[in-house]
Amino acid sequence: MDVQKVFHMTGGIGSTSYAKNSSLQKKGSDRVKHIIIETVEELYLASTPKSLGIADLGCSSGPNTLSIIRDIFESIQKISQKIHQPASELRVYLNDLPTNDFNSIFRALPDFLMSLWPETEPGSSPSIFMGAYPGSFYGRLFPNSSLHFVHSSYSLHWLSRVPPELYDEEGKSINKGCIYICGSSPEEVARAYYKQFREDFWKFLRARSAEVVAGGRMVLIFLGRRGPEHVDRGDSFLWEILARSFAILVSKGEVEEEKVDSYEVPFYAASREEIEEGVRREGSFEVERLVVSASESGDRAETEGGISYGKRVAMAVRAIQESIMTNHFGDSVPLESLFDTYASLLDQQFAIHHHHHIQPLTFVLVLRKL
Numbered sequence: 001m002d003v004q005k006v007f008h009m010t011g012g013i014g015s016t017s018y019a020k021n022s023s024l025q026k027k028g029s030d031r032v033k034h035i036i037i038e039t040v041e042e043l044y045l046a047s048t049p050k051s052l053g054i055a056d057l058g059c060s061s062g063p064n065t066l067s068i069i070r071d072i073f074e075s076i077q078k079i080s081q082k083i084h085q086p087a088s089e090l091r092v093y094l095n096d097l098p099t100n101d102f103n104s105i106f107r108a109l110p111d112f113l114m115s116l117w118p119e120t121e122p123g124s125s126p127s128i129f130m131g132a133y134p135g136s137f138y139g140r141l142f143p144n145s146s147l148h149f150v151h152s153s154y155s156l157h158w159l160s161r162v163p164p165e166l167y168d169e170e171g172k173s174i175n176k177g178c179i180y181i182c183g184s185s186p187e188e189v190a191r192a193y194y195k196q197f198r199e200d201f202w203k204f205l206r207a208r209s210a211e212v213v214a215g216g217r218m219v220l221i222f223l224g225r226r227g228p229e230h231v232d233r234g235d236s237f238l239w240e241i242l243a244r245s246f247a248i249l250v251s252k253g254e255v256e257e258e259k260v261d262s263y264e265v266p267f268y269a270a271s272r273e274e275i276e277e278g279v280r281r282e283g284s285f286e287v288e289r290l291v292v293s294a295s296e297s298g299d300r301a302e303t304e305g306g307i308s309y310g311k312r313v314a315m316a317v318r319a320i321q322e323s324i325m326t327n328h329f330g331d332s333v334p335l336e337s338l339f340d341t342y343a344s345l346l347d348q349q350f351a352i353h354h355h356h357h358i359q360p361l362t363f364v365l366v367l368r369k370l
């Protein structure tokens, strides 16, 4: 599978779209929004450039995309009032893979711009210029030294590809029965995933190092794991339950076992050490902050609008995974049945275990360009 050609969040605004199923990511980034704002403020006060270049990498489509841009815009307005200077113009570069639903974002832009500047006189508009830059963030996307601030949320844990070492010479998976590193995975599986992450993270930093000005900042929010162990009750747990849901479909004859065996996700949850080592090795940035944040068990109110927590997680995973699943299994893959099973297995697990034992970790990495 060519991740770059295939992978996209479910577009539009229908019931299975990412736009309608991204509230968990929103909650996650809201918890750490103060770090984004503090970083932007510090950066702005230090340089007050006439034109501030901002990129959002893996912007997707839906309410989260423009909500972060609004936060940044408003914080710049506030500081410039405080220091009695006209606010800089903002150049906003929205990035995602080419099959992302950029049209939905563009359609929302006129109202968005109006809402930033409610008292606008007809004909005038806020100094914010937005454009889309489709492509993989594992390569160059923007002109040299064009960015002051880079934001990315819940995107960098996606690898550029499924590690090729997961398949033997005959193309058979060495990670049968699992779709990510799991309890029964041979050691080579974790090694292959880490190798891919190391390579991708290096490419990511190297590309940004040309694009970000000296002193510029990046706030990167992504999923990670607690310690050196790969299998925990955070991210790997969610994939294990998904693998179990697939096994149930196989036992009912709804999907072929061989197809499930070869299905692996291009995902990696890095550890703090791996992230720090990656930044050091590439050498263009220094770590200003590396904060760990986990959802509170209170976030997991049993139901929200009559929808259980398990169902909400399942819908979020579906909106993210659907494109690569249909690419792998074909259009006839019974997604309803798969994600109904997944939702009920998740609800069972959440009921059995104490909520706070089962939660993915979010890392917030603040980097400064040297």
Ligand SMILES: C[S@@+](CC[C@H](N)C(=O)[O-])C[C@H]1O[C@@H](n2cnc3c(N)ncnc32)[C@H](O)[C@@H]1O
Residues within 6 Å of the ligand: 007, 008, 009, 022, 025, 026, 029, 057, 058, 059, 060, 061, 064, 065, 095, 096, 097, 100, 135, 136, 137, 138, 152, 153, 154, 155, 156, 158, 159, 160, 320
């Ligand atoms: C779960 S969404 C997060 C969207 C949004 N930032 C949010 O917080 O809700 C992850 C996004 O990363 C994008 N993505 C994954 N790999 C990418 C890559 N190599 N280059 C650009 N975008 C990528 C996906 O297409 C997807 O839209």
